[in-house]
Amino acid sequence: MSEIVEALTAAQTARAARRAGEILRAGGLVGLPTETVYGLAADATNDRAVARVFEAKGRPAFNPLIAHVRDLDMAKAHAVFSPLAERLARAFWPGPLTLVLPRRADSGVSLLATAGLDTIALRAPAHPAARAAIEAADRPLAAPSANPSGAVSPTTAAHVAEGLGDRADLILDGGPCPVGIESTIVKVEGEDLVLLRPGGVARAAIEAVAGRPLRRAAGAVEAPGMLASHYAPAARLRLDVETPRADEAFLAFGAPPGDHPHTFLLSEAGDAVEAAANLFAMLRAADALCREKALKGIAVAPIPASGLGEAINDRLARAAAPREGSGIGD
Ligand code: TXA
Ligand code: MG
Numbered sequence: 001m002s003e004i005v006e007a008l009t010a011a012q013t014a015r016a017a018r019r020a021g022e023i024l025r026a027g028g029l030v031g032l033p034t035e036t037v038y039g040l041a042a043d044a045t046n047d048r049a050v051a052r053v054f055e056a057k058g059r060p061a062f063n064p065l066i067a068h069v070r071d072l073d074m075a076k077a078h079a080v081f082s083p084l085a086e087r088l089a090r091a092f093w094p095g096p097l098t099l100v101l102p103r104r105a106d107s108g109v110s111l112l113a114t115a116g117l118d119t120i121a122l123r124a125p126a127h128p129a130a131r132a133a134i135e136a137a138d139r140p141l142a143a144p145s146a147n148p149s150g151a152v153s154p155t156t157a158a159h160v161a162e163g164l165g166d167r168a169d170l171i172l173d174g175g176p177c178p179v180g181i182e183s184t185i186v187k188v189e190g191e192d193l194v195l196l197r198p199g200g201v202a203r204a205a206i207e208a209v210a211g212r213p214l215r216r217a218a219g220a221v222e223a224p225g226m227l228a229s230h231y232a233p234a235a236r237l238r239l240d241v242e243t244p245r246a247d248e249a250f251l252a253f254g255a256p257p258g259d260h261p262h263t264f265l266l267s268e269a270g271d272a273v274e275a276a277a278n279l280f281a282m283l284r285a286a287d288a289l290c291r292e293k294a295l296k297g298i299a300v301a302p303i304p305a306s307g308l309g310e311a312i313n314d315r316l317a318r319a320a321a322p323r324e325g326s327g328i329g330d
């Protein structure tokens with residue numbers, strides 16, 4: 001099992017980040033918390049280190065990775081920012097927004113990390129441990145979610161260790177991820193904005209800053225890693241269920257049915273932000289309960305599509321989709 005070090009207090013974070021920085025600069029892999037989900041980080045400028053990330057995840061295809069940067073300044077060394085892109089970065093960074101932008105010809109980011117595309121995905125994370133690790137490494141960090149390919153994203157250090165075994169050289173434990181769902185990915189094409197993945201920043205907040213609507217991506221071509229079946233627990237999911245059966249685990253949203261024995265409360269208050277933070281941990285727990293008690297599957301209550309509900313429903317639809325067999329996902 002990989003070594004786990006705490007990065008909760010400022011002193012712990014500084015110490016952990018120093019070690020993480022050394023490992024990353026030497027081409028190693030570090031599991032680290034971001035405000036969305038845990039990432040498996042490597043030096044984005046080191047091809048071999050990036051290749052180890054794909055290997056560790058068992059990723060059958062080289063989906064492009066997000067390069068995590070300290071700030072807009074670092075980002076500008078790797079991508080061409082239009083005025084609109086810069087406005088979005090200034091409004092939402094550090095935070096759960098990933099921008100897909102034209103890659104600069106002189107970016108030192110590994111071509112493997114961007115899968116040979118002429119675009120690059122960039123994000124400045126808000127979590128103090130992630131920020132400290134980038135600072136210590138002093139270079140962008142390529143980091144996909146720290147789960148084996150096709151599995152549910154990790155929101156605790158224990159999930160990372162469970163999923164990846166000893167494949168990370170170090171795991172920083174910064175506690176449970178406060179947002180709990182991956183970043184919103186927006187591709188900026190001139191004055192046009194394409195929503196590649198709904199996530200931790202709600203569509204309406206981005207549209208308010210941009211002053212224009214987000215176009216929804218046409219399909220998997222625009223977001224190479226976004227295949228229909230994804231985030232898949234082993235148990236079958238039934239969505240929009242008002243009345244769960246006794247032989248199902250139930251993810252409730254709002255007041256739960258009083259007498260159901262296997263209920264997980266995403267948010268009793270019906271709050272999508274709270275539900276997003278609980279989603280992946282409760283999917284895992286419900287999946288484990290199905291195994292343990294031989295339940296038939298996981299039923300999920302209807303969740304309104306407003307705010308972070310769009311991202312939650314996206315992840316649930318993927319988790320419920322027929323499996324594509326190959327387990328391709330990220
Ligand atoms: O919140 C997050 O975004 C987390 C944390 C760790 O930052 N990361 C994450 O990474 O979810 P990953 O690799 O699991 O998902 C990244 C997605 C993939 O679907 C990938 O295809 C897409 O970003 N992507 C990366 N570069 C892209 C590009 N140049 N064009 C289009 N999509 C891109
Ligand atoms: Mg992922």
